[in-house]
Amino acid sequence: MKIITPLKPGATLGIVAPAGPPKPGQLERVPALIEAQGFRAKVFPGCAGPAHLDYLAASDEQRLADLHAAFADPEVDALLCLRGGYGCHRLLHRLDTALIRRHPKLLIGYSDITALHGVLDTLGLPALHAPMPTSDLLHPLAGPDTETLFGLLKSGIGRGDLIAPASEPHELSRGDSAEGRLIGGNLAVFAALAGTPWLPDARGTLLFLEDIGEEPYRIDRMLAQLRLAGVLDAAAGFLVGSFSDADYPAAQLTDYLSGLGKPILAGWPSGHCRPNQPLSMGLKVRMDVAARRLEVI
Amino acid sequence: MKIITPLKPGATLGIVAPAGPPKPGQLERVPALIEAQGFRAKVFPGCAGPAHLDYLAASDEQRLADLHAAFADPEVDALLCLRGGYGCHRLLHRLDTALIRRHPKLLIGYSDITALHGVLDTLGLPALHAPMPTSDLLHPLAGPDTETLFGLLKSGIGRGDLIAPASEPHELSRGDSAEGRLIGGNLAVFAALAGTPWLPDARGTLLFLEDIGEEPYRIDRMLAQLRLAGVLDAAAGFLVGSFSDADYPAAQLTDYLSGLGKPILAGWPSGHCRPNQPLSMGLKVRMDVAARRLEVI
Numbered sequence: 001m002k003i004i005t006p007l008k009p010g011a012t013l014g015i016v017a018p019a020g021p022p023k024p025g026q027l028e029r030v031p032a033l034i035e036a037q038g039f040r041a042k043v044f045p046g047c048a049g050p051a052h053l054d055y056l057a058a059s060d061e062q063r064l065a066d067l068h069a070a071f072a073d074p075e076v077d078a079l080l081c082l083r084g085g086y087g088c089h090r091l092l093h094r095l096d097t098a099l100i101r102r103h104p105k106l107l108i109g110y111s112d113i114t115a116l117h118g119v120l121d122t123l124g125l126p127a128l129h130a131p132m133p134t135s136d137l138l139h140p141l142a143g144p145d146t147e148t149l150f151g152l153l154k155s156g157i158g159r160g161d162l163i164a165p166a167s168e169p170h171e172l173s174r175g176d177s178a179e180g181r182l183i184g185g186n187l188a189v190f191a192a193l194a195g196t197p198w199l200p201d202a203r204g205t206l207l208f209l210e211d212i213g214e215e216p217y218r219i220d221r222m223l224a225q226l227r228l229a230g231v232l233d234a235a236a237g238f239l240v241g242s243f244s245d246a247d248y249p250a251a252q253l254t255d256y257l258s259g260l261g262k263p264i265l266a267g268w269p270s271g272h273c274r275p276n277q278p279l280s281m282g283l284k285v286r287m288d289v290a291a292r293r294l295e296v297i
Numbered sequence: 298m299k300i301i302t303p304l305k306p307g308a309t310l311g312i313v314a315p316a317g318p319p320k321p322g323q324l325e326r327v328p329a330l331i332e333a334q335g336f337r338a339k340v341f342p343g344c345a346g347p348a349h350l351d352y353l354a355a356s357d358e359q360r361l362a363d364l365h366a367a368f369a370d371p372e373v374d375a376l377l378c379l380r381g382g383y384g385c386h387r388l389l390h391r392l393d394t395a396l397i398r399r400h401p402k403l404l405i406g407y408s409d410i411t412a413l414h415g416v417l418d419t420l421g422l423p424a425l426h427a428p429m430p431t432s433d434l435l436h437p438l439a440g441p442d443t444e445t446l447f448g449l450l451k452s453g454i455g456r457g458d459l460i461a462p463a464s465e466p467h468e469l470s471r472g473d474s475a476e477g478r479l480i481g482g483n484l485a486v487f488a489a490l491a492g493t494p495w496l497p498d499a500r501g502t503l504l505f506l507e508d509i510g511e512e513p514y515r516i517d518r519m520l521a522q523l524r525l526a527g528v529l530d531a532a533a534g535f536l537v538g539s540f541s542d543a544d545y546p547a548a549q550l551t552d553y554l555s556g557l558g559k560p561i562l563a564g565w566p567s568g569h570c571r572p573n574q575p576l577s578m579g580l581k582v583r584m585d586v587a588a589r590r591l592e593v594i
Contacts, residue, residue: 194491
């Protein structure tokens with residue numbers, strides 16, 4: 001009995017771009033990528049632009065309409081976000097959550113997509129923090145990530161499943177084990193949910209955090225916001241993913257997390273890194289620090 | 298009858314550094330700057346370091362102890378922050394607000410100090426958004442800013458006072474006039490108060506926003522957070538200050554603010570700019586868009 005049901009061969013992935021635009025020539029390569037894995041791709045119009053404000057794949061209206069259409073479309077089995085960037089936050093106040101509740105589907109993505117994962121978590125729906133086509137899967141070295149992601153989609157996820165292979169040891173890891181619903185994602189995007197209706201209820205959760213290109217002093221303020229919002233105190237443990245393209249914020253993670261007396265599993269290979277191991281957000285997970293593994297429970 | 302009482306000649310300014318450290322050679326010049334205006338400077342120990350994590354003037358304990366000591370010190374008439382940077386958010390969960398209530402004093406600063414202004418506003422205390430010694434007043438071209446700030450401290454602020462001279466016309470300005478308590482400050486720092494106990498209640502306020510070095514896509518997410526937190530809907534009007542050292546976020550300010558049907562006075566000369574006109578945060582102000590002026594009411 002799977003919690004996230006397997007996708008059958010020939011299932012259709014709805015390709016949506018709720019945040020940034022693809023680079024020239026990328027979008028055309030996405031359907032073949034999906035078809036090579038035995039699935040079909042239904043590309044929603046906003047993926048093709050016209051881009052808005054340089055950093056948005058299309059207008060807010062188009063990106064929002066695509067999201068709603070993909071959730072409602074009986075042909076679409078799951079939504080795969082083309083890429084992250086910026087822009088999901090702009091849509092949240094107009095998301096038709098009743099429509100999403102009527103048509104619950106797996107939404108796959110990470111980075112800026114963390115904002116949508118926050119909405120889905122608040123609605124009680126799982127989501128997949130996982131590589132996306134133009135950010136990851138089209139990269140020449142993304143073969144293993146592609147296999148992992150599509151393998152997971154084909155097998156589904158159920159209790160007892162290990163949701164990623166063991167990570168490397170890390171100096172920030174501490175404690176024994178913790179259990180809780182997996183929430184979080186990109187730290188900047190997640191912190192920007194504070195004070196909104198879409199910040200997941202952090203009580204008893206495992207909080208996953210990753211980021212890219214954010215200087216330590218920015219990470220500092222984001223963690224401060226989460227502490228002041230009660231999130232760090234409420235969580236049962238912390239899963240620390242990749243922090244890339246800036247100085248590693250070891251002192252900041254230590255200052256905010258290490259003193260709380262909660263288990264921390266750091267160096268987890270998810271985020272803006274390769275491999276970028278999928279994480280089943282919204283599912284209850286057991287984190288074993290010494291064995292460096294996560295298990296759906 | 299002044300709401301912010303004038304400082305008498307010889308009054309003492311407590312110099313504190315709740316955020317970043319001074320550059321070498323700057324701190325030594327501050328007392329003479331204050332004394333040249335007829336006041337005394339009492340420099341609290343954390344201003345002299347040792348710096349922590351490169352971007353904090355001193356340890357959290359020292360910066361916090363200095364803030365508490367300066368509020369409690371009977372010799373200190375007002376607090377002048379040495380500079381902004383980063384670090385105020387780290388202190389907020391340990392601020393002794395009962396002590397501050399017992400010893401209410403004017404706190405002068407801006408940028409990262411916006412976090413402390415948020416606390417003071419929530420406590421019902423006014424504050425001064427104004428130039429700081431090492432960021433502004435030591436600069437060779439800061440003479441007019443120095444005169445304005447110290448002139449204001451000597452005269453105090455009361456009803457009917459214009460709190461800054463008329464600003465230049467600006468294409469984002471619209472509407473007629475609005476009245477409300479002045480809140481806000483640095484957009485990044487203010488948005489990072491969302492979800493915390495220290496985000497000012499925005500109902501019926503005039504929201505002032507400025508920033509430096511934040512790319513438009515970041516401004517976008519900050520404004521989205523404030524919209525989702527209900528701040529933009531709650532405010533009665535918007536005072537838009539300087540947005541410097543990055544592309545001017547005209548499209549973002551338009552997208553989030555212009556459609557709300559509320560008065561906007563843009564191009565206001567406060568923030569990371571010269572002149573950086575002082576603003577009396579927490580006081581009720583009337584904003585006249587056509588005349589481009591603010592009046593304490």
